[in-house]
Amino acid sequence: MNGILSGLRIVEGSAFIAAPMAGMTLAQLGADVIRFDDIKGGLDSDRWPVTKDGQSIYWAGLNKGKRSIAVDLRNPKGRELLTALITAPGDNAGIFSTNMPARGWLAYEELSKKRADLIALNIVGDRHGAANVDYTVNSITGFPLVTGPADHQGPVNNVLPAWDIATAYAAAMSILAAERHRRMTGQGQRIVLPLQDMALAAVSATGYIGEAVVNKVDRPRFGNQIFGTFGRDFRTKDGKYVMVCIFSDRHLDALAKAGSFGDAFARIEKDKGVDLKLEADRWKARAELAAVIEPWVASQNAADVAASLRKAGALWAPYQSFRELSVDNDAVLDNPMFTVLDQPGIGRYPVAASPVQFAAVPREAPRPAPLLGQHTDEILSGVLGLSAAEIGKLHDEKIVAGPR
Amino acid sequence: MNGILSGLRIVEGSAFIAAPMAGMTLAQLGADVIRFDDIKGGLDSDRWPVTKDGQSIYWAGLNKGKRSIAVDLRNPKGRELLTALITAPGDNAGIFSTNMPARGWLAYEELSKKRADLIALNIVGDRHGAANVDYTVNSITGFPLVTGPADHQGPVNNVLPAWDIATAYAAAMSILAAERHRRMTGQGQRIVLPLQDMALAAVSATGYIGEAVVNKVDRPRFGNQIFGTFGRDFRTKDGKYVMVCIFSDRHLDALAKAGSFGDAFARIEKDKGVDLKLEADRWKARAELAAVIEPWVASQNAADVAASLRKAGALWAPYQSFRELSVDNDAVLDNPMFTVLDQPGIGRYPVAASPVQFAAVPREAPRPAPLLGQHTDEILSGVLGLSAAEIGKLHDEKIVAGPR
Numbered sequence: 001m002n003g004i005l006s007g008l009r010i011v012e013g014s015a016f017i018a019a020p021m022a023g024m025t026l027a028q029l030g031a032d033v034i035r036f037d038d039i040k041g042g043l044d045s046d047r048w049p050v051t052k053d054g055q056s057i058y059w060a061g062l063n064k065g066k067r068s069i070a071v072d073l074r075n076p077k078g079r080e081l082l083t084a085l086i087t088a089p090g091d092n093a094g095i096f097s098t099n100m101p102a103r104g105w106l107a108y109e110e111l112s113k114k115r116a117d118l119i120a121l122n123i124v125g126d127r128h129g130a131a132n133v134d135y136t137v138n139s140i141t142g143f144p145l146v147t148g149p150a151d152h153q154g155p156v157n158n159v160l161p162a163w164d165i166a167t168a169y170a171a172a173m174s175i176l177a178a179e180r181h182r183r184m185t186g187q188g189q190r191i192v193l194p195l196q197d198m199a200l201a202a203v204s205a206t207g208y209i210g211e212a213v214v215n216k217v218d219r220p221r222f223g224n225q226i227f228g229t230f231g232r233d234f235r236t237k238d239g240k241y242v243m244v245c246i247f248s249d250r251h252l253d254a255l256a257k258a259g260s261f262g263d264a265f266a267r268i269e270k271d272k273g274v275d276l277k278l279e280a281d282r283w284k285a286r287a288e289l290a291a292v293i294e295p296w297v298a299s300q301n302a303a304d305v306a307a308s309l310r311k312a313g314a315l316w317a318p319y320q321s322f323r324e325l326s327v328d329n330d331a332v333l334d335n336p337m338f339t340v341l342d343q344p345g346i347g348r349y350p351v352a353a354s355p356v357q358f359a360a361v362p363r364e365a366p367r368p369a370p371l372l373g374q375h376t377d378e379i380l381s382g383v384l385g386l387s388a389a390e391i392g393k394l395h396d397e398k399i400v401a402g403p404r
Numbered sequence: 405m406n407g408i409l410s411g412l413r414i415v416e417g418s419a420f421i422a423a424p425m426a427g428m429t430l431a432q433l434g435a436d437v438i439r440f441d442d443i444k445g446g447l448d449s450d451r452w453p454v455t456k457d458g459q460s461i462y463w464a465g466l467n468k469g470k471r472s473i474a475v476d477l478r479n480p481k482g483r484e485l486l487t488a489l490i491t492a493p494g495d496n497a498g499i500f501s502t503n504m505p506a507r508g509w510l511a512y513e514e515l516s517k518k519r520a521d522l523i524a525l526n527i528v529g530d531r532h533g534a535a536n537v538d539y540t541v542n543s544i545t546g547f548p549l550v551t552g553p554a555d556h557q558g559p560v561n562n563v564l565p566a567w568d569i570a571t572a573y574a575a576a577m578s579i580l581a582a583e584r585h586r587r588m589t590g591q592g593q594r595i596v597l598p599l600q601d602m603a604l605a606a607v608s609a610t611g612y613i614g615e616a617v618v619n620k621v622d623r624p625r626f627g628n629q630i631f632g633t634f635g636r637d638f639r640t641k642d643g644k645y646v647m648v649c650i651f652s653d654r655h656l657d658a659l660a661k662a663g664s665f666g667d668a669f670a671r672i673e674k675d676k677g678v679d680l681k682l683e684a685d686r687w688k689a690r691a692e693l694a695a696v697i698e699p700w701v702a703s704q705n706a707a708d709v710a711a712s713l714r715k716a717g718a719l720w721a722p723y724q725s726f727r728e729l730s731v732d733n734d735a736v737l738d739n740p741m742f743t744v745l746d747q748p749g750i751g752r753y754p755v756a757a758s759p760v761q762f763a764a765v766p767r768e769a770p771r772p773a774p775l776l777g778q779h780t781d782e783i784l785s786g787v788l789g790l791s792a793a794e795i796g797k798l799h800d801e802k803i804v805a806g807p808r
Contacts, residue, residue, distance in 0.1 A: 004581045016651075021609055025574075029581060043652065047683065048632025049615040049623070057614040058632075064609075127739065131655070131719050135635055139647040140735055142726035143564045144637075148552050155637050155645050155723045157628040160547045162566035165606050169573035170429075174760045176580035177408045177433060181764060183587070189764035197741050197759035202569050203729065204742070204756035205425055205468075210461040211453040212730040213753035219453070219726060224561040228452025228462075231539055233548075233559050241559050243543040247420075248447065251535070279451065315535050319559045322546035322623060325607065326616040331544055335531065337601050338608070349617035352608035355601035356578045360585060360593035 003030015004358045009093040009383075010175065011036065011086045012066070013106065015043040017134070017161050018195060019099035019123050020062040021168030026175065027065035028354035030364060034379060035066045036082055038073040039401040041372055055345045063369035064351065069380070070373030070401040078399045079105045081384070087115035088383055094188065095175060099123040108190040117188035119178045121171055126196035134161040137199045142208060150223035163199045170198060230282040230289055233319065240302035241319040244293060244309070249277050251315040255293075258312035264292045326350065336363075343368045371403035407434015408762045413497040413787075414579065415440065415490045416470070417510065419447040421538070421565050422599060423503035423527050424466040425572030430579065431469035432758040434768060438783060439470045440486055442477045443805040445776055459749045467773035468755065473784075474777030474805040482803045483509045485788070491519035492787055498592065499579060503527040512594040521592035523582045525575055530600035538565040541603045546612060554627035567603045574602060634686040634693055637723065644706035645723040648697060648713070653681050655719040659697075662716035668696040730754065740767075747772045775807035 008031040012023040020035070027033040037045065047058040069085070071078040083105060086096045094115050100106060102122045112118045125132030138144060138158055148156030174191050182188055203209055211219065224243075225232045231245035246252050256262045265276055268288045274281035282289065297305050302318060309316045325331060326349070332338050338350040351366040380386045380400065394400045412435040416427040424439070431437040441449065451462040473489070475482040487509060490500045498519050504510060506526045516522045529536030542548060542562055552560030578595050586592055607613055615623065628647075629636045635649035650656050660666045669680055672692045678685035686693065701709050706722060713720045729735060730753070736742050742754040755770040784790045784804065798804045 004585050017610065024609060025577070048687065049611050049619065050684075051618055057618060058611040061609045061611040061614060127741070131651075132721070133635075133649060133651060133719065135630060135647055135649055136719060136721035138564075139645075139721040139723045140729060140732065141564075142724060142729050144723055145725050147563045148560055149556060152553060154639065155628065155647075156552055156560065157630075157637070157647070158562060158564065158566070159551045159631075160542075160545075160562065160566055160606075161610065162562070162564055162569065165566065165610075166570045166573055169570055169577055170760060173429070173573055173577035173580060174762070176577060176584060177760075178762060178764070180580060180584060180587075181408050181762075183584075185764075187764055189762055191763065192761040193759065194761075196735070197739070197756075200729075200735055200739070201741065201756040201759040202564075203726070204754070205428060205465045206421070206565065206569075207453050207462040207465040208726045209730045209736070210465060210747070210750065210753045210755075212725075212727040214455055214461060214751045215453065217727070224559065226539060226561075227563075231537075233561070235558065241543075243539055243559075243561070245537060245539055247535075247537060280454075283452070315537065315540060317536070317540035317543040319543045319548055320546060321549050321616075322607070322612045323616040323621070325544060325546050325604075326613045328544065331600070331604055332613070335601070335604070337531070337605065343614070346614065347618045349614045350608070351614075352601075352605040355598065355605040356574060356581075357596040357598075358578070358582060358585075358593055359595065360582070360589075360591055 003028070003364045004361050006030040007092045008032065008095070008179070009034070009090065010095045010097055013096070013098040013100045015099065017062060017164035018167040018171065019097060020044070021165065022123070022171035023066060023097055024062055024064050025168055025172045025354070028364060028366065029356070030361070033066045034069060034085065034375070035063060036069045036071055036085070037372055039070045039373070039398070045372065051346055053345070057346055060343045060346055060369040065367040066370060067375035067379060068370035068372055069376045072399050075399050077397070081380070081394070081399070083111060083114060084384055085379070086111055087118060089115070094118050095179065096120040097171065097175060112188065115188070117182055117186060119175065119182060119188050119191070121175055121178070121191040121193065123167060123171055123193050123195065125194065127194045132195050134158070134164045134195070137163050137196045141199050141203050146219055146221050148221065148223070150221050152221065163195055166202065167193065167195055167198045225286060228283050229279040230286055232286075232290060234294055234297035236297055236302040236305050237299060238301040242297060242302065242305055242309070243317050243319065245315045246282055247315060250313070252276055254312040254314040258308040258314050259293065259296045261292055268292070339365045341366060341368055344371060373401045374403045376400050376402050407432070407768045408765050410434040411496045412436065412499070412583070413438070413494065414499045414501055417500070417502040417504045419503065421466060421568035422571040422575065423501060424448070425569065426527070426575035427470060427501055428466055428468050429572055429576045429758070432768060432770065433760070434765070437470045438473060438489065438779070439467060440473045440475055440489070441776055443474045443777070443802070449776065455750055457749070461750060464747045464750055464773040469771040470774060471779035471783060472774035472776055473780045476803050479803050481801070485784070485798070485803070487515060487518055488788055489783065490515055491522055493519070498522050499583065500524040501575065501579060516592065519592070521586055521590060523579065523586060523592050523595070525579055525582070525595040525597065527571060527575055527597050527599065529598065531598045536600050538562070538568045538599070541567050541600045545603050545607050550623055550625050552625065552627070554625050556625065567599055570606065571597065571599050571602045629690060632687050633683040634690055636690075636694060638698055638701035640701055640706040640709050641703060642705040646701060646706065646709055646713070647721050647723065649719045650686055651719060654717070656680055658716040658718040662712040662718050663697065663700045665696055672696070743769045745770060745772055748775060777805045778807045780804050780806050
C-alpha cells in the first residue's frame, strides 16, 4: 500500500451504504480500514443484489480493500476487544466511524475513557437520531415531485442512492478534517453527520429553498429537460436514446455543426427574438430547439448520431443499461480506474478503484472485499498484540471467528 | 471564524456546481475560500433559478461564505495577480481548486514554478478532459433506464445533480488528503478528479456492474420500489403521498402496529411460505404487502397516516414540494443547521450551514455569498500586501473590479 492516506487506521462499525462507502473510500486511498461485524454477519451481509448462491454483490462492492474482524458483539469480552481496537494507540489510529447507535459501550463518552483524543464519526438518520434511509430523506427534499415525465402524477424515487453516496464522501472528508485538527491541537472529538441534513444542505445549496421562498413558486415538473438552459433526451431511429445539452457557445456551435442546424437556429433567434448564446433564451426557445433536433436524431441510428455529435464536439451522451455499461470500452474496459478482480464467492468482474488521481502517489488498484472475519487473527495479533494461544482461546470461546 | 479548518486558504476558479460546492463546503468548515472570477462574472453568474430582477439564486447558494475577487482574466497583469494569489506563501495556503481548463497560465506546471509545494485540484468532465455535466455522466451509468414508473419507456433523468454533489464532497476530501500529505512530506501535487469516474466508481460500489456481469441480467425498472427489500410510495385520501419502508424487524413490527397489520402479515407469511423478517422474502411478497397497506393509506388523510406511522416508530416519510419543505418546521424552520439570511440583491430565506457537526468547534452559521468583487481590495491588500495606491492603479487600469 502506498496511497495518500497510508498509515492512517480507521475502525468501522457499519451497515448499508453511507458508512461502509465512507470506509471504502478511505481504504482506497491507502488507509487501513478495519470493519468489524458480529460473527453472524452484519445487517447488510446478505443484501441484494446477490448471486445465484446468495452471495451479496452489494456487500462486496462497499467493503473493498478493508480488513474484516468478526466478533460476538453480545459478549462483553468481544466488546472489550473492539473497544481496545477502536482506541488502540498511535498517531494515525484512534479513529472510529460508525452508523450503529452510539449508545452503551459504543458511546463516545465510554470509548474516550480509553483514549482521550479519539475521533468518532457517527452517521445518523436525522439530527434527532431517528432512523432514516436515502428514500425517506429524499421524500421530504422535494425532488421526487419534480422528477420523471412531465405528465406523471405522484412522486418518482431515485434509484441511485444519491444522499448515501454524498454522505459517504462527506464522512471521509470530516474524518480528515478532524484528524488535521487533532494533529494541530492534540484534541479528539465526536462528529455527528445526519443523512437528512446532508440532503437538506444540498437542497439549500442548489437554490431550491431560496427559489421557493423568494419567488414564491413551486417549480413544476419539466420531465427530462435541464431547467434554465437547453438539454433533454432524444430517441434515435433504432430505439436508443441520447442526451443532448447546450451549456456554452461552444456547445451551441458544435451542435449546429453536427446536424447542420445553423440556419434553423438563426431562424429561431429571429422568429422568437432570442439570443441562443444566452442560457435563459435557450430555455425560452427549448420547444423550438427540440423541434429542430428531434427529426434529425429520429431519422438515424444511434451509431450515426453518436458519430456526428462526437466529431463536432457537442455536449452529449448516449443512454445505456448497466449491462451495456459493464462492457463499455471507454467507460469501463479501457478505463485505468477499473481492474477485473476475482471477488471470492462471487466471480470476476470489473471493479473501480478511487476516482481521485493524486499525482504524488500511484493510484492503488482495487482490492477485493474481505470474507467475514478474514483478518480476525492478524488484527488480534498485529494491532492488539495477542499471542497465538490467546487468539486460540478467543476462538474456542466463540468470542471471535474466522471466515465462514 | 472558528471552524475546524480555520486558517486554511483555498483559491478557487470555478463554475457550475461541483467545484463551487467543494469550495463552499470547505468555507463552511472555516477555511478562507477565495473565489476569483472575471470582472464580467463567471459562466455561472446568471444561472437559473433567478429572481424577478435576474439575480441568480443558484450562484448565491453555491458561493456562500467565500470571498470574491474580480479580475480581468484576459489581461496578463490580472493573470499575474491571480498566480501570486494562488501561490501565496504560508503553511495553510497554496491550495488551488478549479474546474477551469488547467492550461496555459493555469497549468500546474506553470503555477508550481512559483510555489513548488502547490496543491492543485482539477475537476474535469472525464479522464480525457472532455466536457461532461451531471446529465451526460448520468446517461451512461444505467440509472436513467431503471428510474421512473415501471411502465415508462425511455430514460428518466435525475433533477437532483447527484454526481455534482458527490464530487463536491470528494473534492473537499481530496484537498484535505493532499494537505495532510504535504504536512507530513512537504510535497505538493496535482489532483485530478473526473466527474465521470466519480459516477462510475459509485455504480461499481453499489453493485450494479457486478450484478450485470456475474448474474448476466439487466435489472428491470421497478418504479418506486426499493429493490431487494420492501419500500414504496402510497397515496393518501387527500391526494398526498408517503414513502413506507421496512429495513429491519423493528420497522416490520412498527408498521404492523401502525396499521394493525399483524394478522394480515401473518397470513402473507403462511400463504406465501415467507418470513417477513428476511429482506429477500419481503421483496418476494412485495405485492401482497402493498395490497395490505394501500387501502389503509388510501382511506385516511395524510395527517392521520402520518400520526399513526410516527407513533408506532415506522420507517416512513411524507413526500412534499420544495415550497412545503421551505416552511417545514422540523426539517428547516426549527433546524439549527438553517439560518434566515439576507442575501444581498435576493432577499431573506433559510440557508443551510454545514451538515457536519464537529464537537470540538461550534458550527459556523451560514454566511451570504459575496457580491462579485466584494473582497477585491481586502484580498489585494491583506493577502498580496499591495498598497492603496497600487490597488487604485489596478482599478484605474480596469485590471480588477469591486462589486458592480
